[in-house]
Amino acid sequence: MPPPQPDVLADALIRVPRHTFIPAQGWAVPQGSGTPPAAASGYWIDQHRDPDRWWRAVYSDTVIVTQLDGGRTELTPANAAAPSSAPSCAASSPLLVTAGLRHLAPRPGNRVLDIGTGTGWTSGLCAYLTGDDALVTTVEIDPDLARTAAGNLARCGLRPAIVTGDAASELPSSDGESDGLFDRVHVTCGVTDIPYVWVEHTRPGGHIVLPYNPPVGRLLRLTVHEDGSATGRFGEECSYMPLRSERQPQRPDEGATRTDTPPRVRSLDSASDSDTESLLHPAPGLQVLLAALVGDEPWTGASGSVLLTDGVSRAVVENGGRLTQTGPRDLWDEAESVHRAWIRRGRPGLDRIGFTVTPQRQYVWVDDPAVPAVRALDETPDARPAVGASLG
Incomplete structure (x- = not known):
């Protein structure tokens, strides 16, 4: 469509x-x-x-x-x-709001669920695009925000249904339809673990548009299928506040101590040094894979050192190539492994990378929506995946 x-x-x-x-x-x-x-x-x-x-x-x-x-x-x-x-x-940014609505593609007569009412603006835009504010239901976890949004919408002459509750665990049904399903689900908060209830409330052939939100977020457009799965691809880079149930402290400062595990120290060789630059400025496809399989991408701290962390494990590359890793995971080794595998697969871009959600699991994939990237990129296909196992 x-x-x-x-x-x-x-x-x-x-x-x-x-x-x-x-x-x-x-x-x-x-x-x-x-x-x-x-x-x-x-x-x-x-x-x-x-x-x-x-x-x-x-x-x-x-x-x-x-x-x-x-x-x-x-x-x-x-x-x-x-x-x-x-x-x-x-x-939110007007350009991102517009991009999200283009991906959502609401049509007159569509029933739309808007998750994260906020100020109410996107709910109002969805109501206008569907041609009837009675077709739009919006869910907001904060009662004060819901009341403010209702007043904002009323000033535009719009009165979509506003439900106060946690959209990550329970959703209202679409009024006026026997199956209670929505044609479109529009999400305005960053999500890493997509609640399957959103798929359950979307009609087969319908779309869910959300900000997929590891360290660097991207808009994700999913299409729901008859078998209860949903698949889709990534779009524009974005930054949205996380779903409240997923909110965590911001990245720790570079001097923070997260573990008592003895540090593992080594010097990066020349090949790894070149990887450092590639990992610091990853292409979009590599960026998605690092976020999904490692949980972070390298970033430069105030001292000029390069850091990688999951909140417990930590990797620090100092000027001169001295690598120090602490915690149960060797994060830098994992990031280099993903980088090498990405190169072997022909440096896939966003046109070859997507996301699948089923009742049992959800994962990023390369080329084949049925095969998790953790398997497709594994250097030894018969071995147990070393990274990102929870996604596969």
Whole structure:
């Protein structure tokens, strides 16, 4: 099914204007920083004190944070800028919102489930694109956010069904349909472990669009099949706040101690040195595989060292190629193994890499949706997979 025509989406953006869903005060983070809102450079907007700046932020490709720490921390300029504060609601980047809706492809008459109501903007856009707000149900875990979203939507003349609850464990049925299924499921929070209940509530042939959210997220469009599985491919890189049940502290600082396991130290050879650069700037296909099979991708710390961590195990490559690994896993060795396997398979890009969800498991794959990447990339096919076993 082709996506909505650009003029239809453009009309939706006019008819359901973003400014209706933005509070008078917020923390604006320009898109493209590549880091979550709290860690990125941002600035305070106040509609009453500086209306021009507020309007420029609202109608630019800017994330606008509207809540911190589930409402436990007051939204102020100082708190929003503090690394210890975690954004828990934001008006997403307009470009990403538009990209997600293109992948979702809602049509007039479709029944749509919107997971993560937030400010209510995407629920309103879905309501407009389906032609009837009664066709849209949106789920929000935070009662305060649900009430605010209802008011925002009402100002646009829209009243989709708003359900307060945890969409990761239980979902409402689609009203007015005997099977209670949805044609489209639109998710606005980052997810690593996709709840199968989302597949169960989607009609065969229907689509689920979500931000797949290991360390570097990507939009993922799944199509649900008659056998109860769902398969799909990755799209644009994105950064969304995680599903609340999956929220964890941000990456530890590079000096943090996570384990008492004795360190394993060695020097990287010249071949590994070249891998360090490739791993630091992975191609999109390699990036997805590292996130899925290793759980992280290398990143540069403040000291210039290269780090890789899963929160317990840790690998640090210092200037000069000295590698130190601690914890139960040798993360750097795992990342190099994935890199070598990716090269052997012809450096597959996103056109060859996808994701499968079944009632029993979910996994990233290369070329064949029935074969987990952990098996397809294993250097010794008959051996037990050394990395990413939980995905296979």
